[in-house]
Amino acid sequence: MKSEIAEQRISNEILEFLESQRTLNLSTLDEDGHPYASYAPFAIGDDCFYILVSDIAVHGLNLKRNSKAAVLIVQDESQADTIFARVRVNYQISAAHIAHQTEEFESGLAILAARQGERIEQLAALNDFNLFRLTPLNGRxxxxxxxxxxxxxxxxxxxxxxxxxxxxxxxKAAV
Known part of the structure; x- marks a missing residue:
């Protein structure tokens, strides 16, 4: 019982931390399997992240080619008690490209717009912007x-x- 309560408390802390942040750091793999680091504004829905990125952006093309990626969301340096122990959560994720003019596209877009503002709808109207669902596989x-x-x-x-x-x-391996 005690560990269930502690686990629920940590679970709530993670969700509160995620809700307090607006962008995530994203590591994708290029066509040669080399990592590429970038960032994207995000929203949370259906127990995953939604991001809207352009084909012009390297990470957008990488996600279309390879669904394996990693996400890091980290506390701002100015808010940390010590630079060596910033609050952070990272995930190995599986990315799914969500097709335009589908129910999930409209739903994900609405979730993003509610969190990030009307600019999302303007960007989504451009042909080169794509919605991705980033589903966690595991994390820390x-x-x-x-x-x-x-x-x-x-x-x-x-x-x-x-x-x-x-x-x-x-x-043996880091998460």
Missing amino acids: YVKNFGKAFSITGNTLTGDSIDHLRDGHKPR
Whole structure:
């Protein structure tokens, strides 16, 4: 019972943190498999992120070619107690291109416009802008030294959240 309450508290913290931010950092893969870092304004809906990006943007083309990407949302430096422990959440994601003139496109666009303003609708009217749904596969939430949590599952707060208590030991793979 106690761990369920703690997990729900962390889950709520993650959602509150995500709601307090307006952009995400995005790492996509180019056609040669090299990473490319950028950012995009986002909105949350259906337990995933929605972004609207242009084909002119490298990350837009990369997402069309390869659905594997990563997202990082990080606290502003000016708000952090220490630069070494900024609050952040990152996810490995699967990106899906949402076709224009579909119910999901209209729904995702409405979610984005509600969060980011009317400019979204202006951009969406341009032929080179595309809507993507970024679905989390797993992630990690860090809120300070010794307060890191793995997020397992295909939602923003996962099916489970586990406190990483094993200290600074070598890992086989990072999340």
